[in-house]
Amino acid sequence: MRFEWDQLIRYGPELLQAFGVTIVISAISLIIGIVLGMIACLGKLSGQGGAYRLSIAFIDFFRTIPEVVLIFWVYSCLPLLLSVRISSEACGVIALSLFSGAYLAEIFRAGVLAVPRGQVDAAHALAIPRLHIWRKIIIPPAIRRMMPAFVNFLTELLKATSLLSAIAVAEMAYVASILGAKTLSYFEFLSAIAVLYFILIFPFSVWARRSEKKLLQRTGH
């Protein structure tokens, strides 16, 4: 067997475009997921009432169902339910945003709960207004503590975009399989995207590991 570089070169622009789609869909889903995650995190931290129960339900539900089922559900059922047409890209973003929101809510919550309670008490005892306690006492150390888990999640999200090939979103995995079928150069295209995924995701893995190490050094346990 011969590695057909010319096929890769011919379809290079398509592959690069798909690489871009993967990044853009991840980025939009991440941003919406961060917003959803913050809301659900605050809801769960509130500890009681309607917002609390709703947040728990949201987090538990979307963390439990398999991502592929969620993707198919949004793609096949949501348009019927709302009786609107939704593009497959939008469906992908919706599904991955819900998935991200649920996971990030727990990551944020763990970060907030890891901030030593005594520091929050001390801030209250100093008559610091609640908003400033969040902005200056809770959030900065919470971000530092949640960073490894957050970056790890980012790698999961980038990988999860490949599942969108199931609903024909033109991201890397889908485009590679289509080009493979068209040219019968499966080996070339699938190897190429494996390398591209690695280039995209590996730096985040390294970052996650580094930030974890730094955190361990800083907190000492």
Place this chain on the structure above:
Amino acid sequence: MSAGQAAENPFIHCRGVSKYFGNFKALDEISIDIEAGEIVCIVGPSGGGKSTLLRVLNALEPIDSGEIQIDQIKLPGSRKDVEDIRREVGMVFQQFNLFEHMSIRENVTFAPRMSRKMSTENANELAENLLRRVGIAEQIAKYPNHLSGGQQQRVAIARALAMQPKAMLFDEPTSALDPEMVAEVLDVIRELAESGMTMLIVTHEMGFAKEVSDRMLYMSGGRIIVDSETQEFFQSVDNSDLNQFLSKIL
């Protein structure tokens, strides 16, 4: 101010204060009055409710019944009442609880800037003065984890004083310290005592308590079992619980 007037208007006033954690009664009908300038030490076995008493006085824990009044402000009260009380009453914790991600300077200037709306310049000057007063002016640019326990606790005292409180609550300020660092912290508290600050100090340092306090409380089981003038407390109070406690600790 005559003694009679002071008695009618104590600086800190608690009447029938109870506090539950679930079904557990951590404070059981506590009533005490503390005059402005008075120094009161609280002793007693672990789990007796000493920390809880200090925490309810600073509204860190809500109370379930009774009433607290500090400098005419009542608890339970509105959020504003709670903030007003906290501005008047500084608190120092056993574990220091410094803000780890802030420098010593930021730790001390944070409250005056955020809560008293002081300018950064004035807050910095205040911080320098207070840190000089507690003897660690040269550490101002460092971070808490670069300081020894004794130094951290002195920063915590400076941080509380930066709010210019009228009273200070100390919850076992030296219990988490290595023995060789206890004295430097007690020296700072002693200096504060001499300056006329109203203080409530939970401590196991009996010698220190005897020396600085006007009055002693013995707490156990969520109640104040003995409330007596200091000299009397150590010499002539006849309470079997207290005598047993003192014989163990002295």
